[in-house]
Amino acid sequence: MADGLLDPRTIRQIAAELDLRPTKQRGQNFVHDANTVRRIVAASGITPDDVVLEIGPGLGSLTLGLLEVARAVHVVEIESSLARRLPRTVADRLPAASERLHVVEADALTVTDLPDPQPTAVVANLPYNVSVPVLLHVLALWPSIRTGLVMVQLEVADRLVAPPGSKTYGVPSAKVAWYAEAARVGTVPPKVFWPVPNVDSGLVRLARREPPATTATRQQVFAVVDAAFAQRRKMLRGALAGLFGSSGEAAAALERAGVDPQARGEVLGIADFARIAEHAFTRD
Known part of the structure; x- marks a missing residue:
């Protein structure tokens, strides 16, 4: 049902009706190309069995594409006017799918529950300014999510998929690796x-996987x-001195964890961080 997808003219019409002026503050950039929507939906790998969580649906371009395939779509939208308008857009463009859309008007960083059925996939054009916190929040709260595809600023995408030892490897790379394998597609x-x-x-x-086997908690x-x-x-013995009480204690704990105290965090995988955490928080 390609006719159900939004085009640039319709997007501007809806925006004008709502007196919407996209803001950088909320990272609002709306997809207006139907082929790109189809490409995202195809790359996500969702099937008619999937229940999709979409963050920041905006004017509904991607939402309509997801509803063409998925069993149901939960959307979380912070902007009240957009949340109220979305069901009408779906009713106009894809009426048979109206009952499979569930709209939650809220800040995605504060949502803690969704109506059944629970999501099995996350597919979203994430707002640039909060993309990493939102993704981590979603992965932490919904273990039912097994797969996902997120569109983010290219620089953020590189960070999410970066392996240990690469220049872009950092906090987002390591934390996402706790939950899932990530690949740029x-x-x-x-x-x-x-x-x-x-x-x-x-x-x-994203493809969900089990976190490293460890006695330490995720936190x-x-x-x-x-x-x-x-x-x-800083070398790890210095960077972790605050956690252990001193650089000397940090160095000893790192050696017990099988990690070189003179290494830097950028060379460690998530399993290494888990071993260190066991010695940091479960000391005798």
Whole structure:
């Protein structure tokens, strides 16, 4: 049902009706190209069995594409006018799918529950300014999500998929790796958005996996990650001194964890951080 997807003219009509002026503050850049929407939906790998969570649906371009395939779509939208308008857009463009759309008007960073059925996939054009916190929040709260595809600023995409030892590896890379394997599966040019952003976007595919086997909690592991990268040029024995009480104690604990005290956080994988956390928070 390609006719159901939005085109640039319709997007501007709806925006004018709502007196909507997209703001950088909320990272609002709306996809207006139907082919790009189809490409995102195809790359996500969702099936008619999937229940999709979409963050920041905006005017509904991607929502309509998802509803053509998925069993149901939950959308979380912070902007009241957009949240109220979306059901009408779906009713106008894809009426048979109206009952499969569930709109939650809220800040995605504060949402803690969704109506059944629970989501099995996350597919979203994430707002540039909050993309990483939102993604981590969603992965933490909904273990039912097994797959995903997010469109983010290209620089953020590179960080999400970066392996240990690479220049772009950092906190987002390590924390996402706790939940899932991440891979870049495409680039999206600025011209398919309104308003046109100043940068390219990247598509990141996610596949849920089990976190490293560890006695430490996720919060403890993430505390080690944060400390290791807070002063990323420092050796770990110095960067983690605050967690252990001194650089000497940090060095001893790192050796017990099988990690070189003179290494830097950028060379460690998430399993290494988990081993360190066991010695940081479960000391005798």
